[in-house]
Amino acid sequence: MVEFQIPVLNDVPAEFDTKFTPGAMAHLKPFLAKADHNVPLGFPGELVDDWQKKAIDRMGDLVKRYRSLAVYLDSCVKCGSCADKCHYFLGTGDPKNMPVARQDLFRSVYRRYFTPTGRVFGSLVGARDLTKEVLDEWYSYFHQCSQCRRCSVFCPYGIDTAEISMAARDVMDHIGVGMKYCNEIIAKVHKIGNNLGLPKPALADTLEGLEEDVQDGTGHPVRFPLDVKGADILLVTPSADFFAEPHVDGLIGYAKVFHQAGVSWTMSSYASEAGNFGMFIGSYEQMYKVSNRIRKAALDLGVKRIVFGECGHAWRVAYSFLNTLAGPWDFLDPAYPVPQHIIEFTYDLIKRGGIKVDAEANQGMVLTVHDSCNVARASRMGTMPGGQFILPREVIKACVPKFVDMHPDTIGDKTFCCGGGGGLLTDDLMELRIKGAMPRMEALAQVIRDEGVTHMAAMCAICKSQFTKVLPYYGMKMEMIVSVHGLVSNAIQLGTNKI
Amino acid sequence: MAFVAVVYTILFYVAAATFVAGLVYKVVRYTRTPAPLPIPTMPAPLTKTGAAVRVAREVVIFESLFRSDKWLWLFAVMFHLGLVLVIVRHLRYFVSSHLGLVWTLIALAQPFGKYAAFALMAGLAALLARRFMLVRIRYITGPSDILLLLLLLAIGASGASMTFVSHTDIVGVKAFFLGLMMFSWQPLPADGPLLVHLFLVAMLLIVFPFSKLLHVAGVFFSPTRNQPDTAREKRHIAAWALPLDEQRSK
Ligand code: HEM
Ligand code: HEM
Ligand code: SF4
Ligand code: SF4
Secondary structure (H helix, E strand, O other), X not given: OOOOOOOOOOOOOOOOOOOOOOOOOOOOOOOEOOHHHHHHHXXXXXXXXXXXXXXXHHHHHHHHHOHHHHHHHHHOXXXXXXXXXXXXXXXXXXXXXXXXXXXXXXXXXXXXXXXXXXXXXXXXXXXXXXXXXXXXXXXXXXXXXXXXXXXXXXXXXXXXXXXXXXXHHHHHHHOOOOEHHHHHHHHHHHHOOOOOOOOHHHHHHHHHHHHHHXXXXXXOOOOOOEOOOOOOEEEEOOHHHHOOOOHHHHXXXXXXXXHHHOOOEEEXXXXXXXXXXXXXXXXXXXXXHHHHHHHHHHHHHOXXXXXXXXXXXXXXXXXXXXHHHHOOOOOOOOOOOOOEEHHHHHHHHHHHOOOOEOHHHHOOOEEEEOOOHHHHHHOOOOOOOOHHHHHHHHHXXXXXXXXXXXXXXHOHHHOOOOOOOOOOOOHXXXXXXXXXXXXXXXXXXXXXXXXXXXXXXXXXXXXXXXXXXXXXXXXXXXHHEEEHHHHHHHHEOOOOOOO | OOHHHHHHHHHHHHHHHHHHHHHHHHHHHHHHOOOOOOOOOXXXXXXXXXXXXXHHXXXXXXXXXXXXXXXXXXXXXXXXXXHHHHHHHHHHHOOOOOOHHHHHHHXXXXXXXXXXXXXXXXXXXXXXXXXXXXXXXXXXXXXXXXXXXXXXXXXXXXXXXXXXXXXXXXXXXXXXXXXXXXXXXXXXXXXHHHHHHHHHHHHHHHHHHHOHHHHHHHHHHOHHHHOOOOOOOOOOOOHHHHHHHHHHHO
């Protein structure tokens, strides 16, 4: 099936040897959204007639709406500090995947239509007309950015290419050139409540099955409650947690933690999705609508707290945007932050002795952890800056006999995206996903070789799906990927030590 | 007054007006444009003071650049630090009194100031060389990037030629610029290198608000750097997003 070359993994991560190959990825673009996917989101079904004018208008609108865009489009000095920081550039060698070059696809049009120099001097100052060719380039390369923000870390002005690719996708949606994968999923959320399009009866069924499995496996009546009014905690988790491997082990882990902590909790069939693809397409309105399902569910069920399951971009929207989009949360218990991450919840319990975990249960495992880009660079856990790196590691270390970190240039806020974020986790972009995973694969291969690492924990539904798919291409086993709460699930001591 | 002096008088009024008006316009635009969502690059400071310190580190020590590329950082510091010293030394053309803080600063910078020209030019030359020698940088370089570096190099070279080769009448230069500021116009020493230097400086002032030199303002307004991490504590709702909330509660 794969007719492109899988990148060769080098010995030393952080010194990637990328072959500069103009046009290497020009052929790749995701499937175009059809009218059925676009119209429910309020976008035109197909390319509109006066698309050029509409696109320019929308661009002007966005530059007035977002300070980030206004500042970033003016400020880049073309220093190239970001150039070699993008996993897609490192994995593909296509210069248009250098963050600055990606921005310039958008900036050149901005210069042409919105700056005096661009209008007068044109190409001297890098200004370009918005032609069909340019639009095609946008469609291709703004769907080769996972909005992971690694480039922003290294830019002297913090220019965040993610902001620009979100804006570009929004402009394209407004002229009818949407991406199928994202728009189809958002339409499903509006209609059914989750990305998978899983209706309530099917969900209830699945959860019942999980209850039986856990009962059989452990002998403990761990519940997976759905739509329980008056529960204390609403758990919002990515819908992949209901089915996919290793996601579902994570969900079992959360349930065991709640069970053992003795708290009352529930999931909601109306807001049965933590993910929010509205962010990927850069649409405030879509993000708003999806987020407010959670508000409605919380009000309808009368819960006191909201806890999110493991998912990177979901946690970005939850941590950074939910208050703005769906707050104020004055009807919830003010003693807890809104929302909370399940890792914050579990970490607290482990520290306080509210649950006991036994690392022996994961005997033989040597763990490393993949810091999800959105968790690392776009959110926080705990009370201090950088808690998003500490808390997951502390939880993992409590649950396994041995933990090692990957190369320092590939973790923390320098972490690499898994290669499937930003709404690119679709089979039509497989080539990009495989190549873009290269930097992470290199760092992982190194700790496997040097430190005997057996498993890599992930805390994001997209990372988990992406890695299980991509690892085999690099000669590693997909079973290596585990959920953080999959480890907790094994290690937690059920039925003991109530405080 | 000689013809050249008249031309330069007009030129500098136009240049200064363009520079100030252009920059003020941009800064006002940036201030008025809302930042509808908190997007600091994490981990970010929790307080406004912390965020201000973060921006100050970017401005003073180019922190992010240092984390990224040590060579580029070195060239950038050579150029920008050289520029700061050169500019401080230049203040003597614009400050009439020989007392006060500004003058102390000028006096302090004098000895290095002179040689800062070399740091400035060496930095610029290295930055220019990168644009030809490194494949990636060559790819993202456009004509305007090269022209700007050449412009700055030419300003530096013409200035240095006056400092180190053939001196100009700096008392006359000072009188000319103080005259511009007091609206009592004075003659300008008609000296080749000086006229070149000043013409190029006027060009720099004019292109400033239309070019990537806006990074000077951008670095202070970048939401990824200047926002504190307060997302869970505070709503950041923009005026244009408010109608959505109103529809919701109904
Ligand atoms: C707040 C003050 C300033 C800050 C924080 C700042 C910071 C930076 C940084 C971090 C870079 C990227 C590294 C590099 O390419 O050198 C840069 C580039 C540049 N800066 Fe500044 N700068 C400031 C003021 C200025 C001023 C006043 C000028 C000129 C009059 C200037 C001219 C340039 C130029 C031309 C470049 C691009 C160099 C190239 O082409 O490689 N900067 N600046
Ligand atoms: C209206 C503004 C300016 C005026 C009136 C001016 C005037 C002068 C004069 C008279 C000198 C010779 C000093 C001497 O003989 O000792 C000089 C030197 C110099 N100028 Fe300027 N200049 C201006 C702006 C600039 C700018 C914006 C730059 C840099 C981008 C610059 C860079 C230099 C350098 C590098 C030197 C040589 C080193 C030094 O003496 O400090 N000048 N300038
Ligand atoms: S946000 Fe991530 S994927 Fe996009 S250009 Fe930057 S580094 Fe590359
Ligand atoms: S690091 Fe920032 S300023 Fe430098 S080229 Fe990249 S986006 Fe532009």
